[in-house]
Structures are given as structure tokens and as C-alpha cells.
Amino acid sequence: xxxxxxxxxxxxxxxxxxxxxxxxxxxxxxxxxxxxxxxxxxxxxxxxxxxxxxxxxxxxxxxxxxxxxxxxxxxxxxxxxxxxxxxxxxxxxxxxxxxxxxxxxxxxxxxxxxxxxxxxxxxxxxxxxxxxxxxxxxxxxxxxxxxxxxxxxxxxxxxxxxxxxxxxxxxxxxxxxxxxxxxxxxxxxxxxxxxxxxxxxxxxxxxxxxxxxxxxxxxxxxxxxxxxxxxxxxxxxxxxxxxxxxxxxxxxxxxxxxxxxxxxxxxxxxxxxxxxxxxxxxxxxxxxxxxxxxxxxxxxxxxxxxxxxxxxxxxxxxxxxxxxxxxxxxxxxxxxxxxxxxxxxxxxxxxxxx
Amino acid sequence: xxxxxxxxxxxxxxxxxxxxxxxxxxxxxxxxxxxxxxxxxxxxxxxxxxxxxxxxxxxxxxxxxxxxxxxxxxxxxxxxxxxxxxxxxxxxxxxxxxxxxxxxxxxxxxxxxxxxxxxxxxxxxxxxxxxxxxxxxxxxxxxxxxxxxxxxxxxxxxxxxxxxxxxxxxxxxxxxxxxxxxxxxxxxxxxxxxxxxxxxxxxxxxxxxxxxxxxxxxxxxxxxxxxxxxxxxxxxxxxxxxxxxxxxxxxxxxxxxxxxxxxxxxxxxxxxxxxxxxxxxxxxxxxxxxxxxxxxxxxxxxxxxxxxxxxxxxxxxxxxxxxxxxxxxxxxxxxxxxxxxxxxxxxxxxxxxx
Numbered sequence: 001x002x003x004x005x006x007x008x009x010x011x012x013x014x015x016x017x018x019x020x021x022x023x024x025x026x027x028x029x030x031x032x033x034x035x036x037x038x039x040x041x042x043x044x045x046x047x048x049x050x051x052x053x054x055x056x057x058x059x060x061x062x063x064x065x066x067x068x069x070x071x072x073x074x075x076x077x078x079x080x081x082x083x084x085x086x087x088x089x090x091x092x093x094x095x096x097x098x099x100x101x102x103x104x105x106x107x108x109x110x111x112x113x114x115x116x117x118x119x120x121x122x123x124x125x126x127x128x129x130x131x132x133x134x135x136x137x138x139x140x141x142x143x144x145x146x147x148x149x150x151x152x153x154x155x156x157x158x159x160x161x162x163x164x165x166x167x168x169x170x171x172x173x174x175x176x177x178x179x180x181x182x183x184x185x186x187x188x189x190x191x192x193x194x195x196x197x198x199x200x201x202x203x204x205x206x207x208x209x210x211x212x213x214x215x216x217x218x219x220x221x222x223x224x225x226x227x228x229x230x231x232x233x234x235x236x237x238x239x240x241x242x243x244x245x246x247x248x249x250x251x252x253x254x255x256x257x258x259x260x261x262x263x264x265x266x267x268x269x270x271x272x273x274x275x276x277x278x279x280x281x282x283x284x285x286x287x288x289x290x291x292x293x294x295x296x297x298x299x300x301x302x303x304x305x306x307x308x309x310x311x312x313x314x315x316x317x318x319x320x321x322x323x324x325x326x327x328x329x330x331x332x333x334x335x336x337x338x339x340x341x342x343x344x345x346x347x348x349x350x351x352x353x354x
Numbered sequence: 355x356x357x358x359x360x361x362x363x364x365x366x367x368x369x370x371x372x373x374x375x376x377x378x379x380x381x382x383x384x385x386x387x388x389x390x391x392x393x394x395x396x397x398x399x400x401x402x403x404x405x406x407x408x409x410x411x412x413x414x415x416x417x418x419x420x421x422x423x424x425x426x427x428x429x430x431x432x433x434x435x436x437x438x439x440x441x442x443x444x445x446x447x448x449x450x451x452x453x454x455x456x457x458x459x460x461x462x463x464x465x466x467x468x469x470x471x472x473x474x475x476x477x478x479x480x481x482x483x484x485x486x487x488x489x490x491x492x493x494x495x496x497x498x499x500x501x502x503x504x505x506x507x508x509x510x511x512x513x514x515x516x517x518x519x520x521x522x523x524x525x526x527x528x529x530x531x532x533x534x535x536x537x538x539x540x541x542x543x544x545x546x547x548x549x550x551x552x553x554x555x556x557x558x559x560x561x562x563x564x565x566x567x568x569x570x571x572x573x574x575x576x577x578x579x580x581x582x583x584x585x586x587x588x589x590x591x592x593x594x595x596x597x598x599x600x601x602x603x604x605x606x607x608x609x610x611x612x613x614x615x616x617x618x619x620x621x622x623x624x625x626x627x628x629x630x631x632x633x634x635x636x637x638x639x640x641x642x643x644x645x646x647x648x649x650x651x652x653x654x655x656x657x658x659x660x661x662x663x664x665x666x667x668x669x670x671x672x673x674x675x676x677x678x679x680x681x682x683x684x685x686x687x688x689x690x691x692x693x694x695x696x697x698x699x700x701x702x703x704x705x706x707x708x
Contacts, residue, residue: 021523022379027399042399044662045381168373224380304703308398308696342662350707351657353700 013058026190036333043341056083058155075128085116134313147214148274157218202332207318220284234288237263243289267314364511367412390687398696410437412509429482439470479553501568502628511572556686561672565632572640588642591617621668
């Protein structure tokens with residue numbers, strides 16, 4: 001079986017990310033009296049507007065200096081590409097981004113403004129992966145995959161570390177963290193974790209958007225290691241529910257691009273979770289719930305108006321699950337919703353705040 | 355001379371605010387290559403949408419329990435009233451808010467939804483203060499003033515404490531903090547602070563909106579005690595530059611309501627800084643700069659688009675000063691701009707994100 005990312009891996013990434021990633025707080029979202037509290041973690045406040053900086057920086061900063069100096073390459077058109085470009089600039093190294101030629105110009109320019117080189121290819125995932133691999137081989141670039149990578153997952157896991165640190169009653173959990181870190185492999189016995197979670201009433205429910213699965217993998221690894229009674233729930237658009245199907249069937253299931261393309265949540269259109277993320281999800285994730293397009297838009301509006309947070313559509317799904325699907329979620333306050341990013345088209349933002 | 359709020363007062367308030375106020379991060383605002391960095395502290399993420407929670411909670415939590423149990427009263431129609439209502443609900447005590455009958459219904463309802471009682475009066479500051487005083491005397495309520503109060507200033511000062519903790523190279527400053535705290539009155543010798551600041555090149559420039567002056571007083575007291583080389587700059591709308599005039603003339607100067615009423619920054623229409631805030635400003639604040647209405651709107655737009663932060667007009671002025679008035683500011687990165695609040699009318703938000 002594949003080795004899962006451990007708490008020690010995530011703590012090591014957190015050390016490298018200090019002073020680089022913003023230490024985002026848990027922001028209370030107003031709830032009716034008597035309801036469990038809802039806390040939102042706004043990764044929209046990261047320098048590139050999304051949690052992706054954590055994984056990209058964690059991966060690139062973990063490279064031996066001489067390897068890193070040769071540069072990095074990735075295949076992504078979205079927030080991960082921007083995070084790789086940002087990190088490469090911070091280290092003063094080359095970043096080559098392989099993007100479909102259909103990528104909106106504004107996204108391409110944002111990466112180029114950070115000094116990255118963009119290589120355009122046909123809009124198929126095969127073309128992107130193949131081209132990136134060829135460039136890596138020819139120039140000695142290191143490939144920085146968007147999610148199917150232990151270093152990237154460890155970086156995203158720092159979101160989970162911070163959630164546990166900031167949760168009410170986190171003092172006990174923090175002590176446990178020290179012990180687990182010393183033990184070194186506290187997080188590899190997924191069965192025991194799941195059992196611990198299953199036996200006791202949840203003391204927190206953490207909701208995370210699922211696309212390729214890197215974010216939820218890291219978050220779940222950290223949360224389950226430090227706070228075993230917590231539940232970790234994935235959230236997807238109804239129109240891109242491949243992770244839900246994958247957990248049901250016990251193997252990664254693909255959805256067609258025509259299907260996932262229907263959701264407004266462009267960052268969640270990945271058609272299939274990665275293999276390494278899927279292994280983490282099987283071990284640590286308790287369930288996946290889905291939200292509608294209307295719920296996503298309504299939640300973007302409520303996040304702006306009631307919590308003063310700008311979310312891109314993908315960033316709103318976890319909060320939407322709490323606002324609209326409480327009946328499908330485990331009971332046990334507080335709910336923590338990861339707001340994964342805020343890179344929203346201005347026209348859409350204007351529409352939702354109307 | 356009036357006693358100024360000390361670092362120890364602010365640290366004591368910070369202890370009581372832990373777990374109540376959101377520990378807001380410093381969010382990088384993208385700057386052109388070669389420019390000093392600009393970090394924004396988004397107090398818009400506080401539960402009531404503004405820094406005011408810090409002062410109101412610090413003041414109310416400092417009351418003896420039997421005094422607090424009798425309830426609190428204040429005269430304010432804005433974010434301070436909402437913060438007092440929020441805090442009173444947290445303690446399960448009565449809050450009576452004296453508001454002009456011209457207060458927009460949505461603001462009144464927000465306070466009532468938190469369980470506060472609202473008493474309407476004529477829209478003059480005399481009527482408000484007189485009525486609040488009478489209610490306090492008749493019912494044993496404690497008056498919680500919006501800014502002219504040492505307990506409130508100490509609470510707002512926790513913004514400054516966090517800025518120093520989070521600034522790059524803050525380790526030395528944090529050590530100094532321990533020493534200063536032990537000394538107890540390290541912050542009362544304002545002359546020495548000013549000299550220390552004057553002699554050395556600034557190692558940070560902290561910009562703070564000025565209305566009644568409570569926020570900048572607390573922030574400056576904390577920052578100058580812990581990081582004496584930093585500069586603290588007040589920011590006002592051109593249309594409400596009473597604090598600038600006050601510093602120039604060496605005494606609090608009033609502007610007419612018809613003048614301050616012209617600015618879109620409704621939270622900065624207070625006509626005169628308070629006496630206790632003015633004493634702090636004279637001791638600790640290096641200068642006041644002003645921004646135009648157009649700069650405020652443009653900065654609201656840029657904060658939303660480039661930093662994914664929602665600011666009310668008053669919340670945007672400090673960032674606007676860095677974006678538009680660098681030539682009037684001391685050199686010495688980084689710039690830190692306090693985004694004081696995000697309670698913006700949805701129609702205005704929609705207009706600025708267009």
C-alpha cells in the first residue's frame with residue numbers, strides 16, 4: 001500500500017511555510033441562535049488567492065538546492081500554476097507552465113506577470129502531462145504536480161494543522177500533536193484513526209472542497225491525527241461528484257469533461273481524484289456531500305454580505321454544505337468550512353453581491 | 355497630564371480578547387516589483403465586521419461582575435453600537451443603545467437582532483450623550499463610550515500588538531515586548547519614544563484610519579512601545595480632516611457636520627477626536643495624511659479584486675494612502691494598512707466591484 005502523508009510531514013511543511021503562507025484565522029459565520037457555530041477558514045487571503053500556495057511552496061522548498069536551481073514545470077491552468085509561478089519567483093528560479101491554449105488570457109497574464117514561462121498545448125490532459133514530462137526530461141526541471149504528490153499534500157495539510165490549533169478546546173489536541181510528532185508515524189494507522197472517530201461523538205466537523213483531492217487529503221491527515229474525534233467531509237458540486245462516487249465504489253471513478261464542465265465551480269472540474277489523494281480519502285475522509293449551483297451562488301453572496309469574504313465558486317461549496325445540507329452532516333459543533341480560494345471573475349462577483 | 359494607555363493595559367486586554375476577537379493576519383497586497391511591501395490587516399473579519407469589537411469587549415470584560423450584570427449603555431449608531439450589543443449578548447447582560455432617529459433601519463435591526471434595546475433621540479450629539487448619561491444614572495448601566503475611554507483604547511491597541519507580532523523581523527520586537535511588559539510603564543515616556551523614532555530610519559510604517567481616534571491611539575501606543583523605530587500615520591478623508599488640523603494646532607479642532615457629512619466614509623464623519631485619543635496622538639502619532647473620495651472608491655475596488663477583501667469606505671483609507679500618497683509617507687518598508695471594517699452597503703459594494 002502507498003505510504004500516506006504523516007503528521008510529521010505536514011509539520012515539516014508548516015515550518016517551511018512560516019512567513020510565506022498567510023496564517024489564516026477561523027472567521028465566525030453568523031448562525032441563528034441555537035445552531036452550532038460555523039467557522040470559515042479563508043484561504044482566499046493567501047498571496048495567490050488560494051490554498052495552492054501551500055502545496056506548491058512546500059514541494060519546491062523541499063527540493064535539494066541544486067535540483068531546485070534547475071527550475072520547475074507543471075501542467076495546470078488555474079490556481080496551482082499561479083502558486084508555482086509565485087514560488088519560483090520567490091526562489092529566483094525558472095517556472096514553465098504547460099497550459100491548454102483555451103486558457104483565459106487573464107489567467108495566463110497573471111502567471112507571466114510573476115515571471116513564469118507559459119507553453120500552450122492542445123486542451124487535453126494527455127497533451128499537458130506529456131508536454132510537461134518532456135520538458136522536465138529535456139531541461140532537468142522538477143515536475144510539481146497539482147495534487148497527486150506527497151510533498152504537495154503535506155503542504156495543503158498545513159490548513160488542517162492550523163484548523164486544529166485554532167479550534168476551541170484545542171489545548172488537549174495540541175499536546176497530542178507533540179506526542180504524535182515525536183512518535184513520527186502516528187498518522188499511518190488509518191484503521192485505528194477511523195475507529196477512534198467512529199466510537200465517539202464528533203467534536204468538530206471539517207468540510208473541504210474536493211477536486212483532485214490534494215487539499216482534503218492533507219487536511220484530513222492532519223485533523224485525524226490531532227483530533228481523532230473530528231469528522232472530515234468532502235464537498236463537491238452535484239455536477240462534479242466523482243469523489244463521492246469514488247468513495248462509494250472503493251476506487252477512483254472518472255466523470256466526463258462534459259459533465260464536470262457544467263458547474264460554475266471551475267476549480268472543481270477535475271474529472272477524477274488522484275491515486276495518492278484517493279488513498280488518503282479512503283483512510284481519513286468520512287463522507288462526501290454535494291451542493292447545487294444555486295446553493296453555490298447563494299453562498300458566495302452570503303459570504304460577501306455576512307462574513308465579508310470573497311469566495312470563488314469552488315471556495316463557497318464547503319460553507320454551502322453547512323448552510324443547506326445540515327441534515328446530511330454529522331452533529332457536533334463546531335463546523336469548519338475551508339474557503340479554498342477567492343479568484344472570482346469580477347462580473348460574477350458583481351452578480352452575486354447584487 | 356492625562357495618563358496614557360500603557361503596553362501592560364493593552365496586553366491585559368489582549369488576554370481577555372483571546373478566543374473572542376479574530377486574530378486577523380497581515381495580508382500581502384500585491385505591489386509592483388521594487389516597491390516596498392504593503393500588508394493589510396483586515397479587521398473586516400471580526401464578528402461585527404469591524405475592529406470595534408476589541409474595544410467594546412475589552413471595556414465590558416474589565417468591569418467588576420456585579421457592575422457588568424447591571425447592563426451597559428452607549429451612544430452610537432454604527433459599528434461600536436453593534437460591538438456593544440454583541441458583547442452584551444456574549445455576557446448575557448442588557449445593552450441599551452441611544453441612536454438618532456435618522457439611523458438607517460438596517461443598522462438598528464442588526465443591533466436588535468443581537469438582543470440590544472434601542473432608544474431613539476434627536477440627531478444631535480448632545481441629545482445622545484445626555485440621554486445615555488440619564489439612562490446610566492437611572493438604571494445603573496455602565497457607559498461604554500466609543501473612543502474617549504482608556505479601556506476602549508486598550509482594546510483597540512490589540513490591533514497594534516498583533517501587527518508587531520506578525521511583522522517580518524518581529525522576533526527582536528517580541529523579546530523587547532517581554533522586557534517592556536515586565537517594566538510595566540515602558541510606554542508612558544512618549545518623549546523618549548518619539549526621539550527613538552526620530553533618530554533612526556523607520557523599520558515599518560503603520561497607517562490607521564482616524565475618526566474619534568480610539569483605534570489609532572491604541573495602535574500607536576502598542577507599536578511605539580514595541581517597535582520604536584516604526585512610524586504611525588493617521589489617515590482621514592480630505593472631507594473630514596479634523597485630526598490633521600488638530601495635530602497641526604496642538605489641540606482638538608472640530609469640523610462642522612456639514613463638512614464631514616460629505617465623505618462617503620460614514621464611519622469617519624466624527625467631527626472631533628476625543629480628548630484622551632488626542633493626548634495619545636500627540637505623544638505617538640507621526641503625521642496625518644488625507645485621501646480623496648475617488649481614491650477611497652478605487653481602493654475599495656482594488657482591495658476586492660487584488661486582495662479579496664471587502665472594505666467599507668472608512669476601511670479603505672489607510673490602504674488608499676499607500677497606493678496614492680507614497681510621496682507623503684516616510685520611506686521604510688513594510689507599510690501596514692489597517693482595514694478597519696467591512697460593513698458596506700451592498701449597492702455600494704456592487705458599484706465598486708464593477
